[in-house]
Amino acid sequence: MKQKTIFISTLAVLALVFGGGVWYYNQVQTDKHKGQAAANLSILFRQDMPSKGNTNAKVRIVEFLDPGCETCARFHPLIEHLMNEYPGKLKVFIRYLPVHKGSDHMVKILEASRKQGKFWETLEMMFASQPEWASHTNPQPFKIWNYLGNVDGLDLEKLRRDINAPGIDQIIQRDFKDAAGLKVTKTPTFFVNGRPLPRFGYEPLHDLIAEELSNTH
Amino acid sequence: MTDQSLPPENSTEQERKASWMLLFFAWLIAVTSMLGSLFFSEVMGVTPCVLCWYQRIAMYPLVFILPMGMFPMDEKVAHFIIPLPILGGLVALYHVALTWGLIPENMQPCTQGIPCSETTIELLGFLTIPLMSLASFILIAGLLIRIIKRDS
Numbered sequence: 001m002k003q004k005t006i007f008i009s010t011l012a013v014l015a016l017v018f019g020g021g022v023w024y025y026n027q028v029q030t031d032k033h034k035g036q037a038a039a040n041l042s043i044l045f046r047q048d049m050p051s052k053g054n055t056n057a058k059v060r061i062v063e064f065l066d067p068g069c070e071t072c073a074r075f076h077p078l079i080e081h082l083m084n085e086y087p088g089k090l091k092v093f094i095r096y097l098p099v100h101k102g103s104d105h106m107v108k109i110l111e112a113s114r115k116q117g118k119f120w121e122t123l124e125m126m127f128a129s130q131p132e133w134a135s136h137t138n139p140q141p142f143k144i145w146n147y148l149g150n151v152d153g154l155d156l157e158k159l160r161r162d163i164n165a166p167g168i169d170q171i172i173q174r175d176f177k178d179a180a181g182l183k184v185t186k187t188p189t190f191f192v193n194g195r196p197l198p199r200f201g202y203e204p205l206h207d208l209i210a211e212e213l214s215n216t217h
Numbered sequence: 218m219t220d221q222s223l224p225p226e227n228s229t230e231q232e233r234k235a236s237w238m239l240l241f242f243a244w245l246i247a248v249t250s251m252l253g254s255l256f257f258s259e260v261m262g263v264t265p266c267v268l269c270w271y272q273r274i275a276m277y278p279l280v281f282i283l284p285m286g287m288f289p290m291d292e293k294v295a296h297f298i299i300p301l302p303i304l305g306g307l308v309a310l311y312h313v314a315l316t317w318g319l320i321p322e323n324m325q326p327c328t329q330g331i332p333c334s335e336t337t338i339e340l341l342g343f344l345t346i347p348l349m350s351l352a353s354f355i356l357i358a359g360l361l362i363r364i365i366k367r368d369s
Contacts (some may be wrong), residue, residue, distance in 0.1 A: 021260070
């Protein structure tokens with residue numbers, strides 16, 4: 001056999017094996033995830049999580065996020081986009097996985113802002129100002145206070161008092177523990193009615209939501 | 218002793234073909250290792266630790282540079298590229314020693330929550346990723362050394 005033929009046919013076989021492997025693995029994982037969804041639900045939904053959307057929505061999305069994570073910031077408008085695409089049909093819940101340095105301070109601010117009903121506005125301000133305070137080499141979480149004044153109606157004095165409320169640390173610990181139980185190690189991680197995404201990205205999230213919508217309506 | 222029935226050009230042609238096959242097998246091991254490691258990290262979502270990255274740095278260039286010595290055939294490629302499998306093999310050896318507990322945990326250089334001493338994948342009960350990597354580097358280095366010895 002000619003050397004070139006050997007080389008090229010080997011390449012073709014390897015490409016086929018790799019592609020087949022990817023397809024087969026994803027197939028197996030999807031089946032496994034379907035089976036796990038029910039077991040996930042009890043860990044995914046805890047009392048008193050920040051949420052928005054229709055209370056009676058049949059498709060419930062849980063997002064594990066880190067206020068200091070760049071991809072979370074970039075993904076956030078897409079969640080908004082999905083809520084607008086399916087008005088009244090989705091409800092989004094937030095869980096914390098503050099793995100970046102300084103992110104625990106952000107979670108304290110977010111939890112304190114909830115007491116004033118300003119959670120989503122504060123989260124958006126954090127994401128918008130993220131490059132200023134969340135540098136990986138030199139995070140300066142306290143710089144966020146320069147931006148919190150721009151959140152309409154947020155009482156900074158009250159916020160300063162509320163960030164040290166005793167319950168917040170427990171919430172962070174609980175979310176870390178639940179993330180470990182669900183094998184969530186990256187942010188953002190999404191679950192749609194308890195099912196994890198087959199792979200990360202907007203398209204997989206959109207497809208899983210569409211699938212769950214057709215399953216439940 | 219020389220074989221009178223074979224003209225000299227013919228025997229060198231034979232040797233070149235044999236060397237080509239050695240290069241081909243070295244490339245085959247490298248490309249299989251690359252695709253395997255990409256499958257683990259990109260498809261199965263196993264995050265590579267620091268030592269894995271150093272081994273990848275030594276393995277992936279083989280996949281692209283070896284074919285440059287196969288088309289057209291040039292044995293010198295073995296001479297140029299031999300440092301990669303040797304260095305990669307040393308890193309893999311260190312990594313295997315870590316996973317077997319031969320080197321104490323506090324000496325390992327990994328941070329950011331992915332300890333190199335942790336074993337995430339074990340095939341057939343003993344075949345870990347660093348062990349497969351070590352085997353690949355040893356085989357590739359062996360094949361290349363045969364070509365270098367034959368050439369000189």
